[in-house]
Amino acid sequence: MNRLQLIGQIQQKKSFLCVGLDTDLAKIPKHLQQQPNAIFAFNKAIVDATKDYCVAYKINTAFYESLGLKGWEAMEQTLHYIPKTHFTIADAKRGDIGNTSAQYAKTFFETLPFDAVTVAPYMGEDSVRPFLEYPGKFTIVLGLTSNAGANDFQKLVVRHTHDDLSLVPSIIEPNRETYLYEYLLKKIAGWGTPDNLMFVVGATKARDLAAIRDIIPNNFLLVPGVGAQGGSLQEVAKYGLNKDCGLLVNASRAVIYASQGEDFEAAATAAAKEYSQEMAGYL
Amino acid sequence: MNRLQLIGQIQQKKSFLCVGLDTDLAKIPKHLQQQPNAIFAFNKAIVDATKDYCVAYKINTAFYESLGLKGWEAMEQTLHYIPKTHFTIADAKRGDIGNTSAQYAKTFFETLPFDAVTVAPYMGEDSVRPFLEYPGKFTIVLGLTSNAGANDFQKLVVRHTHDDLSLVPSIIEPNRETYLYEYLLKKIAGWGTPDNLMFVVGATKARDLAAIRDIIPNNFLLVPGVGAQGGSLQEVAKYGLNKDCGLLVNASRAVIYASQGEDFEAAATAAAKEYSQEMAGYL
Numbered sequence: 001m002n003r004l005q006l007i008g009q010i011q012q013k014k015s016f017l018c019v020g021l022d023t024d025l026a027k028i029p030k031h032l033q034q035q036p037n038a039i040f041a042f043n044k045a046i047v048d049a050t051k052d053y054c055v056a057y058k059i060n061t062a063f064y065e066s067l068g069l070k071g072w073e074a075m076e077q078t079l080h081y082i083p084k085t086h087f088t089i090a091d092a093k094r095g096d097i098g099n100t101s102a103q104y105a106k107t108f109f110e111t112l113p114f115d116a117v118t119v120a121p122y123m124g125e126d127s128v129r130p131f132l133e134y135p136g137k138f139t140i141v142l143g144l145t146s147n148a149g150a151n152d153f154q155k156l157v158v159r160h161t162h163d164d165l166s167l168v169p170s171i172i173e174p175n176r177e178t179y180l181y182e183y184l185l186k187k188i189a190g191w192g193t194p195d196n197l198m199f200v201v202g203a204t205k206a207r208d209l210a211a212i213r214d215i216i217p218n219n220f221l222l223v224p225g226v227g228a229q230g231g232s233l234q235e236v237a238k239y240g241l242n243k244d245c246g247l248l249v250n251a252s253r254a255v256i257y258a259s260q261g262e263d264f265e266a267a268a269t270a271a272a273k274e275y276s277q278e279m280a281g282y283l
Numbered sequence: 284m285n286r287l288q289l290i291g292q293i294q295q296k297k298s299f300l301c302v303g304l305d306t307d308l309a310k311i312p313k314h315l316q317q318q319p320n321a322i323f324a325f326n327k328a329i330v331d332a333t334k335d336y337c338v339a340y341k342i343n344t345a346f347y348e349s350l351g352l353k354g355w356e357a358m359e360q361t362l363h364y365i366p367k368t369h370f371t372i373a374d375a376k377r378g379d380i381g382n383t384s385a386q387y388a389k390t391f392f393e394t395l396p397f398d399a400v401t402v403a404p405y406m407g408e409d410s411v412r413p414f415l416e417y418p419g420k421f422t423i424v425l426g427l428t429s430n431a432g433a434n435d436f437q438k439l440v441v442r443h444t445h446d447d448l449s450l451v452p453s454i455i456e457p458n459r460e461t462y463l464y465e466y467l468l469k470k471i472a473g474w475g476t477p478d479n480l481m482f483v484v485g486a487t488k489a490r491d492l493a494a495i496r497d498i499i500p501n502n503f504l505l506v507p508g509v510g511a512q513g514g515s516l517q518e519v520a521k522y523g524l525n526k527d528c529g530l531l532v533n534a535s536r537a538v539i540y541a542s543q544g545e546d547f548e549a550a551a552t553a554a555a556k557e558y559s560q561e562m563a564g565y566l
Contacts, residue, residue: 022383062379062386068394072355095403096345096376097430097512100305103345111351120378120403122425124432142405147380149407153467158439159460177442180463184436229380 001087001115002136003195003220003244009055009085010245014283015276018056018089018222020252021046021078022063027257029264039067039074044081046256049265053272056087056248058222059114079112087248088114089140089222095120095127102130109134116140118200118222121184125191132192138220139197141188143212144181146202146225154181185215194218201240203231203249209239220246226275227254233275237282245283251275284370284398285419286478286503286527292338292368293528297566298559301339301372301505303535304329304361305346310540312547322350322357327364329539332548336555339370339531341505342397362395370531371397372423372505378403378410385413392417399423401483401505404467408474415475421503422480424471426495427464429485429508437464468498477501484523486514486532492522503529509558510537516558520565528566534558 001009010016021043025033028042035041047057059078064071082088090112094104101119108117109131116138119131131139144154157177185199201212203225212221221240225231226249233249240247251271259267284292293299304326308316311325318324330340342361347354365371373395377387384402391400392414399421402414414422427437440460468482484495486508495504504523508514509532516532523530534554542550 024386060379060383060386062377062383062390065390066386066394068359068390069352069355072352076351091379093377093379093403094345096343096374097428097507100343100345103307103343103349107345107348107351111349120376120405122403122405122436123428123430124435124437126430126432128432145380145406147406147409149409149411152407152470153405153463154407156463156466157442158463159442160440180436180439180441183439187435224380 006055006087006220007244009087013053013055013276014280015053015055016245016247016249016279017054017272017275018058018248018250019046019050019054019255019272020058020060020091020224020250021256022060022252023256024063025067027260029260029262031262037074039064039071040077043074043078045265046268047082049268050255050272051083051086053269053276054086056089057082058089058091058250058252060252061090061092076112079114087116090114090117093118093120093142095123097123098126098130101127105131105134109137116198118142121188128188128191132196137196139192140222141197141199143185143199143201144205144208145200146204146229146231150202150205154179156180158183182211182215185212189216189219194220198222200224203233203236204229206232206235206239209236213240213242217242218246220248222248222250224250227251233278237279241282249275249279289338289370289503290527292370296336296338296559297563298336298338299528299530299532299562299566300337300555300558301341301531301533302329302333302337302538302555303341303343303374303507303533304539305343305535306539307346308350310543312543312545314545320357322347322354323360326357326361328548329551330365332551333538333555334366334369336552336559337369339372340365341372341374341533341535343535344373344375359395362397370399373397373400376401376403376425378406380406381409381413384410388414388417392420399481401425404471411471411474415479420479422475423505424480424482426468426482426484427488427491428483429487429512429514433485433488437462439463441466465494465498468495472499472502477503481505483507485512486516486519487512489515489518489522492519496523496525500525501529503531505531505533507533510534516561520562524565532558532562
């Protein structure tokens with residue numbers, strides 16, 4: 001699915017909700033845990049229950065890998081079950097030297113035909129390029145993440161690089177210093193276009209979104225952290241929306257575990273519907 | 284395998300060679316490509332051919348994931364085939380928010396019982412902690428990587444953090460500025476001990492190893508980049524060895540593809556032996 005098609009889906013549904021399939025065998029309803037393929041059975045039910053209210057699904061690969069072969073099989077089955085009308089994201093946070101990143105790109109764009117994959121930026125340009133080279137696919141690079149540890153390195157103030165000893169220019173306004181994540185967003189934005197590049201910005205950092213929008217006005221942002229992590233959808237919309245919407249706001253636990261009882265499907269529908277109705281008000 | 288056992292293996296073999304199993308179906312000998320389980324057949328032969336000259340094997344997960352289910356199966360089989368005398372590393376470069384990193388730790392320490400996994404640091408402390416919490420296992424965090432892109436962010440000069448406005452102290456000597464990767468090494472070293480924490484430092488950055496050893500004198504370093512990437516083993520040994528050895532130098536393509544013909548096993552043995560003999564001279 002390309003950018004215009006994604007924007008079309010958002011306009012049609014008046015929703016920019018992404019449902020995160022962080023499916024944990026220990027947390028799905030008891031009556032499903034006994035099934036031979038419980039993870040896929042649960043995901044199938046969640047997709048059916050939420051697809052009218054969301055435009056994207058994000059599969060958190062960690063939850064599948066931890067189950068070994070059975071997990072990868074369930075991931076594959078889930079991906080193929082998601083309707084073609086929905087944007088699919090492998091939340092895999094991969095990244096390595098060029099020839100290895102090329103293998104990861106193959107994994108999540110060919111072997112498992114996702115629309116997008118999340119990528120970690122620490123190893124620089126040649127670790128990101130192999131993902132960007134896939135026509136019609138999206139690379140979603142970590143910018144400012146939703147967790148407490150985001151402050152450890154992402155909010156370091158940077159002066160200049162090893163190769164270029166001129167000071168890092170203030171990106172936003174004079175006399176303001178530049179954070180690592182801002183420098184990184186600006187630099188990486190130049191490696192791709194809004195048609196193949198998105199960024200992860202945590203909802204828990206919503207007030208930073210205004211400054212982020214000055215750096216990358218046109219790229220879509222994947223925004224986790226609403227729901228279980230406590231981010232505010234209202235603030236995300238206020239500071240993050242652009243002329244195309246430009247947001248995919250992800251909720252995982254708050255939707256898929258809205259109830260852990262036999263009514264989990266109705267509860268997931270209700271949670272997704274509530275998010276999408278709030279989103280419609282902001283669009 | 285714990286640190287003392289690893290040091291014992293290094294002393295016994297007079298080698299600190301790690302063989303990287305970046306096994307690519309397109310690059311293994313033609314006569315093996317037709318086999319139903321070609322990847323495992325190749326890895327088995329390579330392990331048999333090199334085990335006397337190396338102390339560790341590093342499985343680059345990307346090359347297995349790109350094959351889907353068959354690849355994960357071959358990774359599992361390979362891991363179980365490696366002798367218990369050898370230290371096993373999942374080169375997976377994972378890292379995510381806490382509850383997700385916990386799933387990755389489960390993947391590579393329980394589901395696939397590796398001794399160690401490589402972890403990307405950008406998301407900070409809570410993304411690394413879940414790996415460190417496994418007793419008897421090692422977390423290998425990216426420090427300064429071997430690729431060209433290492434200069435993009437890792438060599439940014441940092442001033443201070445968002446939370447602490449005092450200047451980042453010069454780590455090595457007065458009037459010397461601090462690179463992001465140095466700050467990161469120093470900070471992360473405090474989250475673990477040499478008994479559960481190692482760092483990746485590329486061999487192509489060998490001259491930086493002296494400064495790195497001032498920051499982390501006691502941690503083992505996993506050093507890729509010798510061989511195909513052009514790093515010098517002599518320089519790595521000169522600047523990187525510590526009293527316990529403290530190095531695992533990885534060679535992948537230079538060993539496993541030393542020949543792509545029917546003599547690949549003998550060629551791999553010869554390449555591994557040559558590395559280990561050079562290493563013996565430095566120990």
